[in-house]
Amino acid sequence: MTNSKQQPQQSKKQDYQVYTVEVCPACNFKSKRPFEIGDFVFKTNGECSHCKNAKTKIEMIYAESTKQQS
Amino acid sequence: MFIIPLFGLPGDGSLENPIMYIIFYAPILLFFFYGQKIQSWMMLSEVSRSLNRLKNMKEKTRKETLEYIKNVLKPEGDPTERIDQFLEYFTIMPVETDPSGIMGKIEHIMVTRDERVREEVRAIGPKADPVQVSTAENLLEITTTLNLIYKIVRHFYLMGKRTSSIYVLAQLQMLMPLILQEAEALSSAVDAFKRQQPIGDGIGAMVAAKFMLNTEKKTIARDTVYSQTDYNGRTLYLVKAEGPGGNVGQPGVALERLVNDLGVKANTIIMIDAALKLEGEKTGEIAEGIGAAIGGIGVDRFQIEEVATKNKIPLYAVVIKQSIVEAISVMRKEIAETTDRVVKRIDRIIEEKTKKGDTVILVGVGNTFGVGQ
Numbered sequence: 001m002t003n004s005k006q007q008p009q010q011s012k013k014q015d016y017q018v019y020t021v022e023v024c025p026a027c028n029f030k031s032k033r034p035f036e037i038g039d040f041v042f043k044t045n046g047e048c049s050h051c052k053n054a055k056t057k058i059e060m061i062y063a064e065s066t067k068q069q070s
Numbered sequence: 071m072f073i074i075p076l077f078g079l080p081g082d083g084s085l086e087n088p089i090m091y092i093i094f095y096a097p098i099l100l101f102f103f104y105g106q107k108i109q110s111w112m113m114l115s116e117v118s119r120s121l122n123r124l125k126n127m128k129e130k131t132r133k134e135t136l137e138y139i140k141n142v143l144k145p146e147g148d149p150t151e152r153i154d155q156f157l158e159y160f161t162i163m164p165v166e167t168d169p170s171g172i173m174g175k176i177e178h179i180m181v182t183r184d185e186r187v188r189e190e191v192r193a194i195g196p197k198a199d200p201v202q203v204s205t206a207e208n209l210l211e212i213t214t215t216l217n218l219i220y221k222i223v224r225h226f227y228l229m230g231k232r233t234s235s236i237y238v239l240a241q242l243q244m245l246m247p248l249i250l251q252e253a254e255a256l257s258s259a260v261d262a263f264k265r266q267q268p269i270g271d272g273i274g275a276m277v278a279a280k281f282m283l284n285t286e287k288k289t290i291a292r293d294t295v296y297s298q299t300d301y302n303g304r305t306l307y308l309v310k311a312e313g314p315g316g317n318v319g320q321p322g323v324a325l326e327r328l329v330n331d332l333g334v335k336a337n338t339i340i341m342i343d344a345a346l347k348l349e350g351e352k353t354g355e356i357a358e359g360i361g362a363a364i365g366g367i368g369v370d371r372f373q374i375e376e377v378a379t380k381n382k383i384p385l386y387a388v389v390i391k392q393s394i395v396e397a398i399s400v401m402r403k404e405i406a407e408t409t410d411r412v413v414k415r416i417d418r419i420i421e422e423k424t425k426k427g428d429t430v431i432l433v434g435v436g437n438t439f440g441v442g443q
Contacts, residue, residue, distance in 0.1 A: 018267060037266070040268075040313065040314035041268055041279065042283060043314070061267055061268050061400075061440055062400070062406035064403045
């Protein structure tokens, strides 16, 4: 549990990582971070780190290929 | 070629040497008399390797399901025996020789089955929340399916071995790549299910959920919610399975209730779902069509078609292409990023196919793992 919160989940073949994309409805600031257990799409999260005016919403959770990144 | 100088062929190198004669003709005779046997041995060994892979997948999935149930559902005793019994559960489909009313019978059996699975999980972990229960249900379904696939393949393998029937083995060998692909897809889904991450199949539900934001949601069928909103001068009814648990809901029942019980006079029904891509097609391609875009055993599709036909409501479909593996594993970036493009397509369909004041029902189909509303 703790490990999954610190590191992005990787498949057995280590070919993808799972990310959570959060969006602030007030300033449209987008942030991408590793997936944490308890995240779900359209979940309202904490205060926006950018404008501090609104709570962020999870817009997407997806697996991204690590091959594309390197 | 190096054999020729080794045995020192006399004269022009023809097969006059008796040893060379045997080396040349023995395999021909061997294959002539025992060719089929050799072929069946090779098939048996190939199927046996695949069967071992299936067994490993089945065992790994069973172990992970058990771990999830023990760690998350926290049963009072050891649930191993009960889970193993559960893996042997079967469903007998209704008689098809008299097809009249068969969809009702199938629905009844499927609802009973789903209820039984849920009761079983609740009995194992009475303190578990609905999301944990649905996760355990999905994990058990994967394990049961893999167990069934393994047992069927093993049955034909042993039958082919016992009867030395090359025809049984040939069919099995030809089907094995497809069976393994399906099994691997199921096995890889376990990770996403345990972490309650959205899967590729959930894209339809995700699009509907986007329309549903900031609206009041009400339950309309088992694990299914609906809401109402105004959209470009039209009244929009939105239907999806209740998330973020791993539910597919009953979109067919929901649509029946909306139209028949709540008296919604729909002018158009739009369905959004994931669709299996053909080899060569790109993941995340969007396609539009006509008809009820919904998979499964056919009950929901039948119900939706019935409602649409009786009330003469046009049915439009928008599908997002993906492979079977992508559909049941963590949603790929290419699929997640189609959401806005799908919304634009729906926007265009609504604009072109309806006029202001019309009522539209939008159904987001798919497993809502990791997708709220």
